[in-house]
Amino acid sequence: MSAARKREILVDLREGFFRLCALAFAGLFVYRGIYHLILDPTRLNVALVATSEILTFTWLLLSRRPQVRDWNPLTVIVSVIASFGVGFITLEPGVAIIPVYVAAPLQALALGFVIWGKISLGRSFAILPGNRGVMTNGAYRLVRHPIYAGYLVGHVLYLLSAFSLYNLAVYAMITFFQVHRILREEALLAATPEYRTYMKRVHYRLFYGIV
Secondary structure, three states: OOHHHHHHHHHHHHHHHHHHHHHHHHHHHHHHHHHHHHHOOOOHHHHHHHHHHHHHHHHHHHOOOOOEEOOOHHHHHHHHHHHHHHHHOOOOOOEOOOOHHHHHHHHHHHHHHHHHHHHHHHHHOOOOOEEOOOOOOHHHHOOOOHHHHHHHHHHHHHHHHOEOHHHHHHHHHHHHHHHHHHHHHHHHHOOOHHHHHHHHHOOOOOOOOOO
16 A cells, blocks of 8 residues: 555545544534533524534535635544533523523524524535635635624523523634634635635624624
């Protein structure tokens, strides 16, 4: 067996192990969400958070391997926490700063934006920063990171409908790492002239007209 073939097999094994670990962690969180919904079916905010995680690991399973991926250990840790750190939040009711019947419809809209972003991305969805080609259609015509924007809004709405200091700390950590992830992803993609041109055309990272 050639050295090139051995490297290819090792890359495939590493990719498969990473996806398996990510899916197992997300699956445990979904199980928790379903458990809480069985106890109280009116908690639509929990249903939407669980649905978001189901979509995340579904797209992860369907995604294709990137041309270039950032396997830096720090990047791996940051990306996994940013993606699956929500699994550490408590699903207890907490304090409703805004009522669930207000938060849930807005969460649904945020989730819809995430879904639009993932449909626009197709099989190029990833947890780690990687180059699967430059996406410029659909939601990516508005902002450069529509999926992250939708997640951020959904996280804020869930926090406000089930507030606790613990959840605040977890979401603060997730948001901090998500920003780091965005910057690493853009640094990787900006190595291509196509993405540099795209950045000049689409100025905003997360929210159109704001940032």
